[in-house]
Amino acid sequence: MTERSRRYEARHPELTYYTSKKRSAKSFVVCTTEKFVEAVDHVGRDRYHSDLLELRKMIDERLEELNETK
Secondary structure, three states, X not given: OOXXXXXHXXXXXXXXXXXXXXXXXXXXXXXXXXXXXXXXHHHOHHHHHHHHHHHHHHHHHXXXXXXXXX
């Protein structure tokens, strides 16, 4: 990490945290690295599919909550 990026993170901790969480969630959904594919194969594609559906349900519920508070 460069000094410039460390300064940015220090000045924008909330945005940095938000971006990190978004990146983590997206990575679980779209990751195609060999290591991740092996992990999915190990735990089973059915479990990965089930986990994706669970995430979708959680996202839908959260979207409903946000729409209700508008």
